[in-house]
Amino acid sequence: xxxxxxxxxxxxxxxxxxxxxxxxxxxxxxxxxxxxxxxxxxxxxxxxxxxxxxxxxxxxxxxxxxxxxxxxxxxxxxxxxxxxxxxxxxxxxxxxxxxxxxxxxxxxxxxx
Amino acid sequence: xxxxxxxxxxxxxxxxxxxxxxxxxxxxxxxxxxxxxxxxxxxxxxxxxxxxxxxxxxxxxxxxxxxxxxxxxxxxxxxxxxxxxxxxxxxxxxxxxxxxxxxxxxxxxx
Numbered sequence: 129x130x131x132x133x134x135x136x137x138x139x140x141x142x143x144x145x146x147x148x149x150x151x152x153x154x155x156x157x158x159x160x161x162x163x164x165x166x167x168x169x170x171x172x173x174x175x176x177x178x179x180x181x182x183x184x185x186x187x188x189x190x191x192x193x194x195x196x197x198x199x200x201x202x203x204x205x206x207x208x209x210x211x212x213x214x215x216x217x218x219x220x221x222x223x224x225x226x227x228x229x230x231x232x233x234x235x236x237x238x239x240x
Numbered sequence: 241x242x243x244x245x246x247x248x249x250x251x252x253x254x255x256x257x258x259x260x261x262x263x264x265x266x267x268x269x270x271x272x273x274x275x276x277x278x279x280x281x282x283x284x285x286x287x288x289x290x291x292x293x294x295x296x297x298x299x300x301x302x303x304x305x306x307x308x309x310x311x312x313x314x315x316x317x318x319x320x321x322x323x324x325x326x327x328x329x330x331x332x333x334x335x336x337x338x339x340x341x342x343x344x345x346x347x348x349x350x
Binding site: 132159161163170171173176184216218219220222225226228229230231232233234236 | 281
């Protein structure tokens with residue numbers, strides 16, 4: 129069974145630009161969550177989608193948005209990029225509540 | 241989410257069995273115990289999950305005593321590639337409830 133796939137693996141952008149990250153969950157998993165990981169802040173929750181609906185949202189500004197498609201694939205968009213947005217962005221999927229999350233290897237976003 | 245306590249670091253040698261214990265005194269009745277492994281610049285990798293007694297899969301075993309206030313992750317015959325940070329989590333791991341602590345940094349020597 130294929131794992132969670134995130135694309136691209138690495139991305140370099142400049143301030144003010146926007147970016148879209150993609151996540152393909154494990155087949156059969158309907159819940160997709162996004163996290164930002166930085167050395168100083170650790171793992172921070174962005175949002176969770178279930179069956180195309182946002183089920184939960186973390187404390188990030190509106191520049192961070194996401195969506196989930198009918199095939200459970202998800203995208204995350206960040207507009208007006210700032211230097212502080214440099215991080216590893218992780219996507220995780222699971223069947224439903226009380227099931228373990230399975231993570232992708234992330235997208236390393238660097239803002240110049 | 242129940243608070244967990246685990247050793248900051250552990251050292252071992254190739255071929256040895258490694259046991260990492262996690263304390264979770266405030267575990268709730270419905271909480272599961274889940275362990276993850278993480279390498280630098282990669283996403284956490286799910287290792288094993290259990291509720292009580294013993295769970296075993298192809299990579300590890302998880303031992304949970306009757307009172308469930310602690311759990312032990314057992315890695316048989318570790319290799320250099322098992323050098324990583326191991327995290328113990330308790331409870332529902334969805335959304336904003338997923339909080340990784342400092343974990344246990346395992347260093348395997350040749």
